[in-house]
Amino acid sequence: MINRILNSSFFSILTVLIFLTVFWYGASVHLNSDVLIDKYERKKVEWDFSKLVNDSWSMKRPIMPAPHQIFFDMKKSIFDQKITSKRSLVYHSWVTISSTLVGFAMGSFLGILLAVGIVHVPTLNKSVLPWIIASQTIPILALAPMIIVVLGAFGITGLLPKAIISAYLCFFPIAIGMVKGLRSPDLMHLDLMKTYNATKTQIFWKLRRPASVPFLFASFKVSIAISLVGAIVGELPAGARAGLGARLLTGSYYGQTVQIWSALLVASLLAGMLVFLMTFLESSVKKRMGSEI
Amino acid sequence: MKIAGYSYQIFITCFLIQIFFSRDWMMLSIRTSLFAIIPVIASLIVLYRGETIKHISGKVIISLMITSGFFATLGSVHENSKNISWGIWIYVLSLLILAWQVMGYWSKIDTTYNKKIAITINLLVPVMFGGLLLFLWEMLTVGFQVPQVLLPPPSMIGVAIMNSLEMLWADFQQTFLKAVFAGFFFGCFLGFSVAILVEKVPFLQRGLLPLGNLASALPIVGVAPIMVMWFGFDWHSKAAVVILMTFFPMLVNTLTGLRSTERMELDMMHSYAANYWQMLFKVRLPNALPFIFNALKINSTLALIGAIVAEFFGTPIVGMGFRISTEIGRMNVDVVWASIAVAALSGSFFYALLALIERQITGWHPSFRAS
Numbered sequence: 001m002i003n004r005i006l007n008s009s010f011f012s013i014l015t016v017l018i019f020l021t022v023f024w025y026g027a028s029v030h031l032n033s034d035v036l037i038d039k040y041e042r043k044k045v046e047w048d049f050s051k052l053v054n055d056s057w058s059m060k061r062p063i064m065p066a067p068h069q070i071f072f073d074m075k076k077s078i079f080d081q082k083i084t085s086k087r088s089l090v091y092h093s094w095v096t097i098s099s100t101l102v103g104f105a106m107g108s109f110l111g112i113l114l115a116v117g118i119v120h121v122p123t124l125n126k127s128v129l130p131w132i133i134a135s136q137t138i139p140i141l142a143l144a145p146m147i148i149v150v151l152g153a154f155g156i157t158g159l160l161p162k163a164i165i166s167a168y169l170c171f172f173p174i175a176i177g178m179v180k181g182l183r184s185p186d187l188m189h190l191d192l193m194k195t196y197n198a199t200k201t202q203i204f205w206k207l208r209r210p211a212s213v214p215f216l217f218a219s220f221k222v223s224i225a226i227s228l229v230g231a232i233v234g235e236l237p238a239g240a241r242a243g244l245g246a247r248l249l250t251g252s253y254y255g256q257t258v259q260i261w262s263a264l265l266v267a268s269l270l271a272g273m274l275v276f277l278m279t280f281l282e283s284s285v286k287k288r289m290g291s292e293i
Numbered sequence: 294m295k296i297a298g299y300s301y302q303i304f305i306t307c308f309l310i311q312i313f314f315s316r317d318w319m320m321l322s323i324r325t326s327l328f329a330i331i332p333v334i335a336s337l338i339v340l341y342r343g344e345t346i347k348h349i350s351g352k353v354i355i356s357l358m359i360t361s362g363f364f365a366t367l368g369s370v371h372e373n374s375k376n377i378s379w380g381i382w383i384y385v386l387s388l389l390i391l392a393w394q395v396m397g398y399w400s401k402i403d404t405t406y407n408k409k410i411a412i413t414i415n416l417l418v419p420v421m422f423g424g425l426l427l428f429l430w431e432m433l434t435v436g437f438q439v440p441q442v443l444l445p446p447p448s449m450i451g452v453a454i455m456n457s458l459e460m461l462w463a464d465f466q467q468t469f470l471k472a473v474f475a476g477f478f479f480g481c482f483l484g485f486s487v488a489i490l491v492e493k494v495p496f497l498q499r500g501l502l503p504l505g506n507l508a509s510a511l512p513i514v515g516v517a518p519i520m521v522m523w524f525g526f527d528w529h530s531k532a533a534v535v536i537l538m539t540f541f542p543m544l545v546n547t548l549t550g551l552r553s554t555e556r557m558e559l560d561m562m563h564s565y566a567a568n569y570w571q572m573l574f575k576v577r578l579p580n581a582l583p584f585i586f587n588a589l590k591i592n593s594t595l596a597l598i599g600a601i602v603a604e605f606f607g608t609p610i611v612g613m614g615f616r617i618s619t620e621i622g623r624m625n626v627d628v629v630w631a632s633i634a635v636a637a638l639s640g641s642f643f644y645a646l647l648a649l650i651e652r653q654i655t656g657w658h659p660s661f662r663a664s
Contacts, residue, residue, distance in 0.1 A: 063522070127418045137641045150442060252518030
């Protein structure tokens with residue numbers, strides 16, 4: 001019994017996490033100690049190690065905040081504020097999430113559309129597909145500030161510019177994944193469809209589309225994560241009024257490290273949730289399609 | 294073949310319509326009108342001597358002749374974009390249909406038997422398509438006088454690149470040669486070494502692998518402001534962001550690669566009385582190479598993104614991310630595009646270099662032989 005617990009992955013992950021937390025507390029003391037010792041010596045305060053540890057875990061603007069400080073800041077800004085307040089992380093998360101989802105929907109739609117075109121039109125396949133693959137190697141995120149500022153100059157602000165950034169970030173993986181998926185049926189299956197005298201449309205709906213579902217969800221999981229990154233980076237330029245990216249930026253302007261860390265943690269939680277949502281969707285769709293998983 | 298014929302007829306009809314009703318764009322200079330007529334001759338040749346395009350040399354000639362039409366419209370639009378007549382747009386539209394048709398010929402060539410032709414075609418058609426996009430971009434932005442702030446024409450971006458080569462080179466040095474390279478190599482090395490250490494302890498493996506997978510979905514770029522606070526404005530903070538971004542993909546991929554060796558192969562090594570290091574260097578690492586290269590390729594893109602985004606949070610007055618974020622504030626969109634072009638080029642060269650090395654080193658691996 002004990003062996004089974006020790007060998008379970010849950011236990012291993014827990015151990016690693018606990019180790020990371022302990023390491024974090026240690027690092028927090030180590031990184032903050034220089035500033036604190038400097039302060040003690042200037043003010044000529046008597047200090048010992050336990051005072052140093054205590055102080056470095058409760059600094060107002062620490063270099064490295066301790067986990068519980070972040071936790072309390074998160075609790076304060078998530079549960080103690082009204083959801084509509086600008087100090088509430090729920091509000092900022094909602095701003096980010098909404099543009100993430102809109103962008104993801106736009107990008108998926110375009111990506112799937114293009115993939116269908118590529119699979120059916122040979123010229124598109126030869127001419128566009130190499131560019132799509134090559135575009136994976138360039139840092140498209142560098143375009144983000146330009147899109148925000150240029151669209152802003154024409155009066156388009158708010159959700160749409162960020163959604164556009166998210167959309168073109170997740171457009172490429174989805175297009176590539178879908179092309180792979182739509183081409184995944186065996187030659188045998190395609191031949192069988194041909195013996196049934198199936199039209200191209202029938203082959204598409206009855207063979208290619210179901211075969212592409214696993215590939216589609218694999219791309220979805222990648223895309224939703226980078227869609228979130230796109231939304232966050234999209235919030236950096238143009239004054240940054242709301243959203244998790246704005247929290248990061250204002251935090252870095254005013255040296256509010258705790259605020260940066262809590263925004264970062266919330267962003268990570270959101271990413272985890274979005275990917276989990278996709279995994280859940282995947283398993284339920286696969287179940288409905290009669291897959292063994 | 295039927296639709297092919299139509300595209301030539303469409304082109305000739307459109308040409309005739311615009312020459313009767315709106316031809317002034319063609320009459321700007323002798324050269325323009327000459328260049329504009331050549332594609333018409335090409336279409337007539339194809340219509341009346343269809344066998345011309347069956348041979349490769351015929352295809353080349355027809356393609357070149359059609360290309361001259363693009364030069365005609367470009368020249369006309371650059372000379373006089375203020376009062377341009379509608380005829381040119383009909384011409385451009387029908388020319389595009391024609392070009393699409395020609396690209397169709399090229400992509401339909403049977404490349405199963407000749408590898409050299411296959412490579413040429415697979416390069417040629419995308420290049421044609423890229424050229425077509427550039428042409429459209431230039432035509433539309435110049436012809437419709439799109440505000441330069443919204444989208445500068447490619448020619449202007451080219452001029453911007455030429456004018457600011459020195460500045461772009463300094464940015465490239467700061468961002469790519471310092472931050473990206475340092476971070477990339479250190480991050481990948483760290484991920485690789487940790488993977489080899491962790492792999493010896495199954496307990497850690499079970500704990501780290503899911504967390505590493507999770508980390509690849511996290512918006513790690515967000516640590517950029519923290520790193521800038523810790524390591525200052527210079528490239529060190531950017532390298533730190535890059536290290537964090539490249540670490541997890543390398544860790545996860547190397548671990549997966551080391552586990553991909555089959556039991557049988559390990560058993561055989563065991564029967565040779567091979568020790569751990571021999572097994573590692575002779576069987577497991579070579580087997581893991583495709584995974585490692587996969588991580589390197591993923592990381593090459595991530596590293597550039599990390600360095601550029603980190604520069605949005607604070608930097609000395611040099612660097613690609615800095616250039617992009619400040620020049621856009623001053624509405625110098627052409628310089629921004631020039632910077633983006635440099636970033637895109639260096640990103641794809643980096644990737645291509647890694648892919649080339651991969652092909653050299655892991656050419657023996659089944660995953661390569663299959664394709």
